Amino acid sequence: MIEKKNIDRVFQENLKDLEIEPRKRVWNGIAQDLANSSDRKAIPLWRRFGVAASISLLFASAAFMYLNSIDQSPVVNQQVSQEQPDLEINTEQPRTPIDPQVTKTDVVLAQNEEKIEELRKAGKPIFIKKPSNQVIVTTNSIASVYTNIEDKYVVDEEVFLEDESATESITDRIASIPTKEKAAEFIDKKWSVGPTVAPVFYNTLQSGSPLNTELSDNSKSSDNSLSVGVRVNYQLSQKLFIQSGINRVDLAYNTNNVNAFITSSKNGYNNVNTSKPGVYLTPGQNATSSVKDLNRPGVSGDINQFLQYYELPIEMKYSLYESKLGLNLVGGFSTMVLSDNSVSFVSNDGITDLGGANNLNSFNFSGNVGVDLDYKISKSWYLNVAPMFKYQFNTYSGESGDFRPYYFGLYSGLNYKF
Amino acid sequence: MKAPMSLKKLILKCKKGDLIAQSEVYHLFAGKLFPICLKYSRTHQEAEDNLQEAFITIFRKIGQFQHKGSFEGWMKRIAINTVLQTYRQKNVLNLVEENYPEEVEVEVDENEISLEYLLRIIQELPERYRMVFNLYVLDGYSHKEISVLLGIAEGTSKSNLSRARLILKDKIELSQQKKKAGQF
Numbered sequence: 001m002i003e004k005k006n007i008d009r010v011f012q013e014n015l016k017d018l019e020i021e022p023r024k025r026v027w028n029g030i031a032q033d034l035a036n037s038s039d040r041k042a043i044p045l046w047r048r049f050g051v052a053a054s055i056s057l058l059f060a061s062a063a064f065m066y067l068n069s070i071d072q073s074p075v076v077n078q079q080v081s082q083e084q085p086d087l088e089i090n091t092e093q094p095r096t097p098i099d100p101q102v103t104k105t106d107v108v109l110a111q112n113e114e115k116i117e118e119l120r121k122a123g124k125p126i127f128i129k130k131p132s133n134q135v136i137v138t139t140n141s142i143a144s145v146y147t148n149i150e151d152k153y154v155v156d157e158e159v160f161l162e163d164e165s166a167t168e169s170i171t172d173r174i175a176s177i178p179t180k181e182k183a184a185e186f187i188d189k190k191w192s193v194g195p196t197v198a199p200v201f202y203n204t205l206q207s208g209s210p211l212n213t214e215l216s217d218n219s220k221s222s223d224n225s226l227s228v229g230v231r232v233n234y235q236l237s238q239k240l241f242i243q244s245g246i247n248r249v250d251l252a253y254n255t256n257n258v259n260a261f262i263t264s265s266k267n268g269y270n271n272v273n274t275s276k277p278g279v280y281l282t283p284g285q286n287a288t289s290s291v292k293d294l295n296r297p298g299v300s301g302d303i304n305q306f307l308q309y310y311e312l313p314i315e316m317k318y319s320l321y322e323s324k325l326g327l328n329l330v331g332g333f334s335t336m337v338l339s340d341n342s343v344s345f346v347s348n349d350g351i352t353d354l355g356g357a358n359n360l361n362s363f364n365f366s367g368n369v370g371v372d373l374d375y376k377i378s379k380s381w382y383l384n385v386a387p388m389f390k391y392q393f394n395t396y397s398g399e400s401g402d403f404r405p406y407y408f409g410l411y412s413g414l415n416y417k418f
Numbered sequence: 419m420k421a422p423m424s425l426k427k428l429i430l431k432c433k434k435g436d437l438i439a440q441s442e443v444y445h446l447f448a449g450k451l452f453p454i455c456l457k458y459s460r461t462h463q464e465a466e467d468n469l470q471e472a473f474i475t476i477f478r479k480i481g482q483f484q485h486k487g488s489f490e491g492w493m494k495r496i497a498i499n500t501v502l503q504t505y506r507q508k509n510v511l512n513l514v515e516e517n518y519p520e521e522v523e524v525e526v527d528e529n530e531i532s533l534e535y536l537l538r539i540i541q542e543l544p545e546r547y548r549m550v551f552n553l554y555v556l557d558g559y560s561h562k563e564i565s566v567l568l569g570i571a572e573g574t575s576k577s578n579l580s581r582a583r584l585i586l587k588d589k590i591e592l593s594q595q596k597k598k599a600g601q602f
Contacts, residue, residue, distance in 0.1 A: 007524045007583050008555045010590070014536050015556060019449040020456065022466050027444055029470045034440060034477060 189380070192233040194415030198388075200225035201408045202251040202307075205391075208402030210359060211272055211303060211343065215255050216402065223252035223304060227311070227409050241317035241328070249311050249336070251407060255303040260345055260352075272343050272355050301347030305357065308340035315368055328372040330386060336364045359396045366390040366407075380418070386411040425489065432480045440477050447490060448473070451497045457540050457552050458501040468504060472497040498557060502567055505549055522583040524590050530597055531590065539589045547582035550575050 201222040209215035229247030236242055315332025341360055345352045370388030377383060391406045428446075431439030452469050459465035476496050483492055540548060549568060553559040554575070559567070561575040568575070 004523050005526050007522045007587050010526055018453040020452045021449045022452045022469055026466050026470050030473045033474050
């Protein structure tokens with residue numbers, strides 16, 4: 001029917017609420033621009049290492065618990081906008097915002113590449129199966145997007161599909177899927193426990209002798225030492241762990257090249273309580289320097305000091321790399337309780353027990369730092385090897401002749417996660 | 419009206435630069451913004467380019483959206499502005515001002531006129547006529563606002579509008595006459 005109409009109305013009525021879908025290339029162009037400008041650069045390993053190392057050192061030097069400051073995961077900075085064109089128009093055209101709805105029939109689990117491509121073309125939500133029974137949910141249509149969303153929308157496939165009966169729209173449900181960081185709060189196996197054993201090398205950072213100042217310059221060498229114990233590990237976040245346990249640490253070192261004499265002196269060496277008075281120890285090279293001992297060449301040998309501690313470590317572990325093989329930095333401290341201590345003289349003729357040192361503190365501490373490598377055998381079991389450096393504080397009371405003890409241990413163990 | 423939570427959540431995620439949320443927003447609103455770009459542009463291709471630019475601007479500036487008005491309205495204004503920016507960059511020659519009638523009526527058979535045709539004849543309008551016609555008739559801007567947006571005098575805006583109406587009227591009538599002639 002022909003009628004006369006105001007030309008404005010002809011256009012207004014016909015073009016009102018018009019919806020026309022553009023071609024896919026438009027979104028591709030936008031996604032590419034967003035990906036380029038968002039500056040999601042990976043944090044270089046050395047920076048992550050630096051962050052982790054600082055954290056570990058902090059833990060190593062501090063002697064307190066810091067459970068409240070546990071979230072140290074690196075933050076990715078995002079650059080927002082470079083140019084901001086003027087927007088001066090204020091004319092408001094109020095419209096009811098559209099509640100995003102995707103029908104349930106659009107939800108398909110994509111099991112293979114063909115299916116994914118098919119769904120992409122249809123513009124339907126795509127679920128990509130991931131290892132460990134997770135799927136990515138997306139309605140995106142281009143492959144480049146996947147690399148960016150992989151860290152974000154990760155959800156357990158079964159949970160999501162079970163939830164299909166939910167009355168919420170798919171988009172709402174997608175929006176409510178926790179990000180990877182949040183998902184980390186729901187780590188199912190947080191605890192692990194296992195035996196640990198380590199050969200230990202005990203030595204001093206400076207020359208000095210806690211036994212006798214005269215022996216300060218003698219060379220010291222580590223003797224066979226061992227640490228055995230149980231370790232408990234608790235996962236605080238995706239990257240951070242706290243671990244403790246108990247170890248029995250047998251430490252031993254030798255003061256080499258010592259001459260032993262029998263003298264009339266009641267107690268010839270300062271820091272050893274002994275039942276054998278009259279044994280006098282001097283450095284081997286000075287054996288003839290004491291005139292009164294010239295006629296007594298003595299016996300040449302090494303002094304062996306043995307220390308046994310029960311060690312209670314508190315350490316933080318920061319994950320640098322996580323896969324089947326994991327790399328972690330470890331830092332913390334230990335409380336050491338002295339349980340045994342003996343000093344003996346070792347010569348070609350045999351071992352003579354001289355007694356025990358009298359200047360050892362019952363309690364001392366160590367600052368610990370090291371690396372932990374773990375290898376996952378299954379979901380519940382993993383092996384780990386951790387070279388650790390432990391520096392002792394407060395080992396000796398009084399005279400210790402600048403002896404700065406440390407030990408290095410190669411800890412290994414089999415751990416069970418639960 | 420208060421935006422539904424889901425849209426708010428999406429916008430929040432977009433503000434954080436979440437690509438999947440940006441994709442959601444795009445796919446929700448591209449169909450509504452594209453006709454705007456179509457009617458302000460000469461060709462389909464140009465409209466797509468403008469839509470792309472508009473969404474890039476939307477996502478860059480989404481942090482400034484405060485939920486005070488409708489999100490769709492806010493996006494539409496950005497889309498229109500994007501097109502106008504492109505237009506301003508083209509440095510279009512000023513046409514001579516003339517006086518034309520304000521009211522233009524056209525004989526039209528609604529059944530015979532297609533949406534595609536209406537869109538096409540808008541696109542075929544000279545650049546500034548198209549801008550003025552769209553802004554005034556379809557997007558509700560005043561001549562004063564248009565004069566600021568396009569950097570022209572108000573009188574120029576008015577005469578451009580009248581000229582655009584006459585061109586459109588002629589085309590619609592011509593098309594209807596052709597159709598009629600074809601029927602006999």
